[in-house]
Amino acid sequence: MLTTRFAHSARQDPDPTRFRSVLGHFPSGITAITSRDADGKPVGMAVxxxxxxSLTPPLVAFLPGKSSSTFPAIAERGTFCVNVLATDQEWICRALSVSGGDKFSGVTWQPGPHGDPVIDGVVAWIACTIEAVHDAGDHHIVIGRVDDLDARTEASPLLFFRSHYHHLAAA
Known part of the structure; x- marks a missing residue:
């Protein structure tokens, strides 16, 4: 495995608030990473x-914060499902973004290939097995091997840009 570390001259890191603000100018899709806890109950987080x-082998990644109370259950199970949220699923993103409580109250889903929740109405879902977890500052980099996946061609994704939710506009 190739790992390269670069020497950095003495410098001051950017202010975290400014860092978040500037990187918020990069639009992203919103996913719900779902799994099951040791008792078989659904767990999830908005990411x-x-x-x-990678295409060969098929690999994806997501980056949960180290302070996440949900990721330990996902890591223990060893499998997860990436649910690409649709434009009408902002409420699911908000529900999965809070700590505690029943995050899946009102969320309809079906068990995916590993039994992890595939949320009804998502744009796409990707069932994965955890391949590796790497340390990355205050986050983990979780590499998942794709075991199965599917998509709905008629659905549009929910987007996040400059701290607000957005939808694609027809060209």
């Missing part, structure tokens, strides 16, 4: 830091 990694 905009999701990306494809």
């Amino acid at each position: 905009s830091s999701f990306t494809s990694v």
Whole structure:
């Protein structure tokens, strides 16, 4: 495995508020990463830091914060489902973004290939097995091997840009 570390001269890191604001100018889709806890109950988190990694083998990645109370259950199970949220699913994003409570209250879903929740009405879903977890500052980089996936061609994704939700506009 190739790992490169770069030497950095003494410098001051950008202010975290400014850093977040500037990076908020990069639009992203919103996903719901779902799994099941040790008791079989659904768990999930809203994540905009999701990306494809490799075609061969098929790999994707998401970056949960180390302070996440949901990620430990996902890591313990070893499987997860990426649900690409649709424009009418902002409320699901908000429900999965809070700590505690029943995040799945009112959310309809079906068990995916690993039994993890595939949320009804999503643009796409991707069932994965955790391949690796890497340390990255105050986050983890979770690499998932894609085991199965599907998409709805008629649905439009929910987007996040400059701290607000957005939808695609027809050209």
